[in-house]
Amino acid sequence: MDYISLRFGVPACRLCSPHSRPEMRIDTNENGGEGLFNKKGFLFLRTKVMQNWKCRWFSLDGINLRCFQNDRTTQALDVIPLFNPNTNKYATIIFIKKDRKDRKNMFALAVDGVGQHIFSASTPTERENWINSISAVLAQHQKTNDLPPTPVKLSPALLSPKPNRSKHSDYALLDDDGQSNHQESNSKLMAGYNDKISQILNQDKSDLQEKQKKKKEREQMEEEKRNDDVDRYVQMEKKKMEEEKREEERKRQEEERRREEEEKKRQEEERRREEEEKKRQEEERKRQEEKRRIEEEKKQEEERKIQEEKRRMRRIVRIQSLWRARIVRKHFPRLITVYKRRQKIAQELMSTEQSYLSSLQTLSQLYIAPLLVNNIIDGDTCRIAFSNANYLVFLHKEISKKIEERVNSWYPQQKFGDIFVEALPDLKNFYSQYVVNYNKSIATVKNLISTNPAFQTFVEDCMKDPRGNDLHLTDYLIMPVQRLPRYEMLLADLLRNTPQTAEDKTLLESALSGLREVNAFVNNHTREVQSMERVLHVQNKLSGAKKNSNLYQPGRELIREGLLIMIGKAGESERTVFLFNDSVMVSKKTSTNKNVTLKYDFKANIPLKGATVVMDYVPNKLDFVKSPSLTDTTKAKGSPKLGNGESHVIALITADGSKYVFRASNANDKKGWYNAMDSAIKALPKEAASASVPRFSLSSSRDGL
CATH class of the missing domain: 2.30.29.30 (Pleckstrin-homology domain (PH domain)/Phosphotyrosine-binding domain (PTB))
Known part of the structure; x- marks a missing residue:
């Protein structure tokens, strides 16, 4: 294998020096904005047992290189350390120049005490970006911990190449048969050869010293330049981290001020309720005193005939008062629990509504608008493929705004049923139209993907867009069909945690009844959609001359x-x-x-x-x-x-x-x-x-x- 060893991105021999390979220098601009010290991406890794290649997701995490199954998993399959604290040795980066028939753009990591890991990047630029990122991380770790780098071991064949000497060169002292006819002439010849050898050795020695001196000076200059580059990048990263830290501190202070204001409002609300409670108790006390006064007047008028009856009535009133107080003390903790559950359900309703609205806006902005602007499809085809999705965006903007206002101004008796009672006619109208058109919409989209190359390319580009969250167009089209059952479940939970005497109880019952009617209609059409999808799945499995036939x-x-x-x-x-x-x-x-x-x-x-x-x-x-x-x-x-x-x-x-x-x-x-x-x-x-x-x-x- 023809390879070059690198340490911290520094070339280990003249074959990969900055003069011969300038693209190996560290450059944060080549990493696509990901940052020099947190490089992430897909690489092919050669397994040690089967010696085959596996595509894995790799991420630089400090002084470790983590390996994942794909970019969506969080559990690492393997962790490759770039530094061994027991031996104070760093991993060696091996730049593999020669490509294989089945794999190109290869490089390797030789980890002390672990072994060698061989990788393959998709492009030469991606390989250079990975080498630059790993080298910068190792250089930063070395400078931070003040550790000496592990010396690079070079092959003796590179340091002292053997000259190709033949038997007829100036170094030959004897003839082929090794005999001398005249001893005196041989002595003179030997002396001349010795002088010539001495001159050659001295010249070689001086040339070698001069080359070593120049090489040492060149290495010192390159080392100083690399250290300056690394220091500059480290300073830039530190400055960026400090700015982010100051921004986080400012946001934290603003959040604390907002919480303090909310706490003040809550305390004021509690004080107001306490004052109302005191006022109510004072009125109750006055009423009781008035009642006793009336009883005393009756007592004076009726005298002894009704004395026993009055005492009995006072005992009954006392018992009733104690019983009412006992009931209040018993049910108060349960009411607190119910109100907390009600608040949690309201927050979940708000968060799911915001997420759903964001998906609808993504469908409108990422797919519908560009398709019409770029004339990829005409207006009639767009109306068939996306139905009334734009109207759903306007409808749910209003619903989301009202729910958010109610949750932000929360109190235990807060109402939510009136929001859905007002929106129920629009929900029935828009969602019924959407569900009826859903079969035709899915069929139109699949037909466009198979017959319109521009549409197919557009959908693939949208999936790569970060706003698309790796979702296909059909995933966005099924979301409105799944939204109404979610409404029904949340409103049912909210209704169960609403007291019988609450004003919102009747409103929630009306809204839930209307949503169930719409859901019954949607469920019938959903079963038809599932049956259609299974038949279309079989259609896609057919090959040969019958592939494009209409099975559905x-x-x-x-x-x-x-x-x-x-x-x-x-x-x-x-x-x-x-x-x-x-x-x-x-x-x-x-x-x-x-x-x-x-x-x-x-x-x-x-x-x-x-x-x-x-x-x-x-x-x-x-x-x-x-x-x-x-x-x-x-x-x-x-x-x-x-x-x-x-x-x-x-x-x-x-x-x-x-x-x-x-x-x-x-x-x-x-x-x-x-x-x-x-x-x-x-x-x-x-x-x-x-x-x-x-x-x-x-x-x-x-x-x-």
Whole structure:
């Protein structure tokens, strides 16, 4: 492997010096605004056991490099330390120049005590950004902790290359045979050779010293320059962190002042309630005194006749007063709990309404407006695809504003029912229109994605936009269908935690009753939407010539799907069978790779009108005279011979007498298929016996099954 070792982003040899590789210098502008010390992104990591490549999400966290399954998970799969505190050694960055056939833009981390980790970036620029970020983190850690860097070990072959000397060079002192004819001439020759060797050695030594001196000076200059760059970046980061800290402190102080003002308002409200309570008690005391005065006057008038009656009445009044006081003391904590629950539900209603309004605004601003401005689709298509989504934005702006005002001015008897009672006509009108148009909207969007390249590119770009939160267009379109059940649940909880004497009780009951009517309508259409999605899912699995055929028909539902062994006159073959409420579609699986989405090749369509299904059917060769022939005659593994009564065989006999024989894997599977087919045949309307069953718009030829 042809590689170059780096320490803190510093080249370890002349092959990667700043003069030969200027792009290796640290530059925060190349990191896409993510910051030099908190680099994040996807990299391919080569596993140590299987030696294959896995795409993982990596994040620089201090002096560690964390590895995640993807960018949405929070649990790290592995943590790669960039510094070993036991040995005071840093990780070595290895720049791999030579690309492999299956992987490019590679670099590695050699961690002391752990081993070597090999990575692959998507582009050369991304690889340089990662190397620069890791080098800056190591340099900052070294400077902060005042630790010496680990010396770089170079290969001796680079420091002292061996000269290519032949036997005829100036260093040869003897002839090939090693003999001398004249001793005196040999001595003179030897002396001359020794002088020449001394001169060469001295010259080499001086040249080597000069080169080492220049190299040392160059390394010192480069080290000073790198230290200055690192200091400048560290100062910039510190300054930025200080500014953020001052901003957070200012926001905290403002929040504290706001809380103090709210606390003052709450205390004033409590004092007002206490004064009202004292006033009420004073009036009650005066009333009791007036009552006693009247009783005393009556006592004087009636004298002794009613004396006992008065004493008895005073005892009754006293007992009633004590009983009322006891009831109040008993139920007061429960009322406090109810009011707290009511406030929590109101806050949840406000937060969910704000989140829902934000999603509607994203749909309007990110999708609808740009599509019309850029003329990607016309106005009529936009109205069909997005229905009245813009009207829902205006409606929920008003609802969200009112809910937020009520929650911000909260008190235990705060009303919410009147908001939904006023908005109930608009909710019924707008949401009924949206739900009725939802099937057509989803079909239009999918058709545009498959037929309009500009629309498909636009949707993909919107998914990459940070405002889209990685949600597809269909995810935004389903949100209004799911919102009304959420309203019903929250208002039901609010109604349960509202006292019977509260004014909001009646309003909440009216609003909840109206929402339930709308939800009943929405739920019926939601079931139709789910059935349509299952049929469209099967449509997308078809490949070959029947891929673009229209499988979805009004009223068609997918009841069951699975693998069955189909028995024909040429043998047995494994087939994927889809049972609908009006027909059976037989197909062949065209892909067995687990990493590839399954596709199916259409084989036949079997109508269920006038058909019958027979369980534990015993086939014979005469049954297959009219049955379709099989294209692949290879028998399925473990398939029994014809006539075996325990082979879990069921037969579907059509109105024209054709027999389609299937074998299930076990008794439970056979029973499930039999019950499903029998129920589908019985559930067909009576007029279906004379009317033609809607086809898939596919060829119903039984040849090639």
